[in-house]
Amino acid sequence: MPTLDIGEVARRAGLPTSTLRFYEERGLIAATGRNGLRRQFDAGVLQRLALISLGRAAGFSLDEIAAMLGNDGQPTIDRVQLAARADELDHSIRRLTALRDSLRHAAVCPAASHLECPSFQKLLRVAERYRPRRKSRS
Amino acid sequence: MPTLDIGEVARRAGLPTSTLRFYEERGLIAATGRNGLRRQFDAGVLQRLALISLGRAAGFSLDEIAAMLGNDGQPTIDRVQLAARADELDHSIRRLTALRDSLRHAAVCPAASHLECPSFQKLLRVAERYRPRRKSRS
């Protein structure tokens, strides 16, 4: 079986090598061995990295992901946790949708009236309920 | 006109006083004056804080928000920027929706098959496209 240099993994996964070393240090991925000093990975690491990306995209922290993936290869994902995260995502989506609609409205609504415009006030009310723990940006 | 102590503003806005001082330092809000050493705010600051929350919720950084709100009271929001952010939100929403659906599926799909399940593979493909710049969590 062909093993991959860290640079090759980086290229294929679209991640910098520094990130891969960091992930290894955090126990998220593991090299199969060394060739001299050089880490060797087998191709399975790419799927694992995809799972990690997935977890990140879903808003899990690296620690949570590490727990889900286990130290072994088999992702022992907690279904309850998945469903819970799906629900959380649902809330985020609703919030962001309201926000998007209001932003769109604000972008076309006459200027001086923003603070009087009922739509904008609704937007403010949505915003006030929002307590950002972490930030979001595409 | 009644002016508000920082603690009162904090209470009404649901923010710690430390955050208010921090926002003042960053030029996001301004005290109308001092009573002895104590900052005095007028009630308008609450609306301004709501606008700031709104901006944060929409994913703007404090610097961007400061620029939009201007040093004066009038929010001179750039409509183009608003629309652009609405579009970005739209993308985020789509991505998160796909993610949510896939998570829900994964939560009910038989265990060992995750890596073979077409739905899960789709999920992985979605995830791979995702390059998180900042994190999201409700």
Place this chain on the structure above:
DNA sequence: CTGTGGCTTCAAGTCGACTTGAGGCCAAGC
């Protein structure tokens, strides 16, 4: 033999948005 490139380690730096801590002022209540 001397680069050059790609890898190695380890410590420290970065970024955004705050929070925390130390040390102090001032007014009101006991």
Place this chain on the structure above:
DNA sequence: GCTTGGCCTCAAGTCGACTTGAAGCCACAG
């Protein structure tokens, strides 16, 4: 008089996820 609470300033710390820098090994090309 003394404590208590709420405010003040300024510097430094925190958190997550990495990145960057310094210093060095090793193999292959010219």
